[in-house]
Structures are given as structure tokens and as C-alpha cells.
Amino acid sequence: MGAYPFIKGLHDLGNGCYGYLQPNGGWGYSNAGLIEDQGETLLVDTLMDLPLTRDMLDTMKRAVPAAERIGTLLNTHSNPDHTFGNQLVEGAVIISSDACLEEMKELSTPSDDPRGNIRMNWENFGDAGKFFNEVMWTKFSPEGFVQTLPTSTFSGEQTIHVGGKEVRFIEVGPAHTKGDVVVYIPEDRVIFAGDILFMDGHPIIWCGPSQNWIDACDLIMSWDVDVVVPGHGPITDKKGIQGLRDYIEFVQNESRKRYDVGMGYEEAARDIDLGPYADWIDRERIVLNVHLCYTEFGAEAADDRWEVLGAAGRYYFDEQAGTL
Ligand SMILES: [Zn+2]
Known part of the structure; x- marks a missing residue:
């Protein structure tokens, strides 16, 4: 396509579909979507914090008056950068997959949740704390957050109508998270992929199986x-x-070669020549992805996610220092 510049704000895709973009697309800087037809509206995802989400909603209202009242909000998955602004979409029906809701419930508030805990006490979380403080917690506001969960859930697939427009929610997870959903608008040949697609950046396979993600890509490729x-x-x-x-x-493939010769996951990740992916951002995510593949090959998983994030942090800081 190449028709849409990667600049912050709302991009008109035609026929009542809009994409909201947040460069550079790295940790916490997610995209969202708006669909409007005959005065009805669907918002696809909120953003990482209240100021960013408020700014987005104001931009949408200026461009699309019907966005003054969002009728339906769809959370593509549970991650904070797609859900932590939910409370600002007052009066909307909030839809997600059942698995997404379950995953969101595992977090209660940022202060109880280890992500909030690490935010406030990052010095106690070793390399993972140092890393998340640098790439996330110094960049986003925790102020005023109230967890706001989906009010309507489904498994598999759900079709709704926004005005006269058919919109399909299709669950393709577990892959990036436990309950990933993509939004497909057949008549406009548009999809909002959520984090099933990271463009020009390394994705994170938080959940897997990795094969499910490949299957999701094949499914999307089969659509118009x-x-x-x-x-x-x-x-x-x-x-x-x-x-x-x-x-x-x-x-x-690169993980398998190194697993088969007995290399540990962190060493393997650092050993991989990223080749065509060297200019994608957030390269340290290769560490999480190799770890996930290793568990699929039968390796014992790390004790917890923070251990793997610590390894990713070491990759990041060594890369910054030129010592990777
Ligand atoms: Zn995201």
C-alpha cells in the first residue's frame, strides 16, 4: 500500500474506516481504529494511559462527530497498551474474547499487578526492572487508572453491524496473548489486526503456540x-x-538449530544474526521469542516472565553499549 504516512493521528481509510497511529510503534505505542456508519461507531482498542487515550478520542471527535458517543469498544487483546484507556469510553458496550477477559482479570489494578509493582519498585526487579523503567514506565502516566473490563464476550467469532456495515470479530489466539482477536470489515477489505501484526518491529510471542500465529497469518492471507x-x-x-x-x-528455525546443539535460550538469542530483521525496532524481543520456541521444543520454561524480560533487558543495554 504505502499510501499512508506513519505520522501520529487519525488516518482516513475511506468509507468510514479510520486508523489511529502512534509512531514509533515501540513498547507501549500502539495503534487503534474507528469505524463509523450511519451515526453508529465502533472503536478498536484504547491506549496505554489516560492522556494518550483522551487525546485520541478528542482527535476522533473532531474528525468524526458521531465519535462523540462510541457505541461499541472492541479490545483486540488484554495488553495494557490496548485496554488501559477503556474507562474513558463511557457508555460503550465493551467486547472481547472470553480468553482476553480472563487474562485482563489476572491484573486487578496497576498497583496490585506485577506490572504496576515493577513500575513502583523497579529497582527490586533487577535487569527486567531497569529495562521496563527505561522503555515503558518513564514514558506513560499511571494517573487515574481504573480497570474497566469488557462487558460482553465471545469465543470463536462474532459479527456485529455498525450502522449498515458488517464487522466481523475473529479470534485467532492464543498467539501473541491468550485471546487475540482481529477485526475484519469485508465490504471495505480492511482489517484491524491488533498485535497479530507488528509492522517494522519485532513482535512478542507472549503466549504462543507460535504455530497458531502462523495459522492466523495464513487465515488473514486467505481473505479479501x-x-x-x-x-x-x-x-x-x-x-x-x-x-x-x-x-x-x-x-x-534459528532457535531450533541452537536448541539442538544445547545452547541456552539467552545465548541463542544473542547468537542469532537478525539478517533482514536487523532494522526492525525492539530487537531485544528476540530473547522472549527464542525462549518461547525453546519451551515448545521441550525446554523447561524460565521461572517467571521477569527472568526472561531481564535477559531481554541485558540484550537491550548491551546493544546500546555496543557490546552485544
Ligand atoms: Zn500492543
């Missing part, structure tokens, strides 16, 4: 689609989906 709004990065088309699919296979 011209425009793909990723969860992070610039608007693209099916080529972006193919690129992500290739990346997952690359990580599977």
Missing part, C-alpha cells in the same frame, strides 16, 4: 483484504502479514 492496520507500526497490506509470518518461521 487491501488495507491492514497493525497493532504497532505503519498501515500496510497483506505483505505485512506475510513478513510477520516469515519472521515467526525465522525465529522457529
